Amino acid sequence: MSDARVGAARSERVRLRVAEADIGVEAAATSDGAIPGPDGDRVASGSGLSRMTDEREDVSRIVLVLNGPNLNLLGKRQPEIYGRETLADVEADCRRLAGELGLEIEFRQSNREYEIIDWIHEARGRVAGVVINPAAFTHTSVAILDALHAFEGPIIEVHISNVHKREEFRHRSYVSAVASGVIVGCGTQGYALALRRIAALVGAEAG
Numbered sequence: 001m002s003d004a005r006v007g008a009a010r011s012e013r014v015r016l017r018v019a020e021a022d023i024g025v026e027a028a029a030t031s032d033g034a035i036p037g038p039d040g041d042r043v044a045s046g047s048g049l050s051r052m053t054d055e056r057e058d059v060s061r062i063v064l065v066l067n068g069p070n071l072n073l074l075g076k077r078q079p080e081i082y083g084r085e086t087l088a089d090v091e092a093d094c095r096r097l098a099g100e101l102g103l104e105i106e107f108r109q110s111n112r113e114y115e116i117i118d119w120i121h122e123a124r125g126r127v128a129g130v131v132i133n134p135a136a137f138t139h140t141s142v143a144i145l146d147a148l149h150a151f152e153g154p155i156i157e158v159h160i161s162n163v164h165k166r167e168e169f170r171h172r173s174y175v176s177a178v179a180s181g182v183i184v185g186c187g188t189q190g191y192a193l194a195l196r197r198i199a200a201l202v203g204a205e206a207g
């Protein structure tokens, strides 16, 4: 199937899903806005829906930033590895940058796998893209991988530390199999890089 037809099919799926959910938002489901990514997949097609819309079409501008277990202790836990910035600092940086990029951020952290899965489910048909640092679940969670497979938009995986320089069990990521891109070892700056990439993939970047 061509990129345009994949985009159209995906848009139709979103439209149906929204109609089912009856959330009272009108879909702008065209394949025209489809922007192919390097892997020809996981790219927003102008079909996402949101409370925050622009004047051209009802394109979602929401990016869900998900953080896995122990990241609530960021800044305190192993600062020699993860740095001294707290998760609140990261959130503030993300919100500042999102404003510049014309995006809206939903920023969440959980130590519970099921909660992360539920948030991914709720993102379907509503959120433009997902930035996820699954933390330790990266290396263990088929369930998070499966949930991400059910999400239509781009996904950028972030790791603050360079997991490839660390223990061997950290070299394997289940999530990478579904990610459009992976940012590793750039410290907390990785979140900003991920947001910029999502903005480019969903066509939200001003310039």
Ligand code: DHK
Pocket: 069, 070, 071, 133, 135, 136, 137, 138, 158, 159, 160, 161, 162, 163, 170
């Ligand atoms: C964070 C964690 O908590 C670890 O379990 C991962 C990741 C690496 C990070 O670098 O952000 O192995």
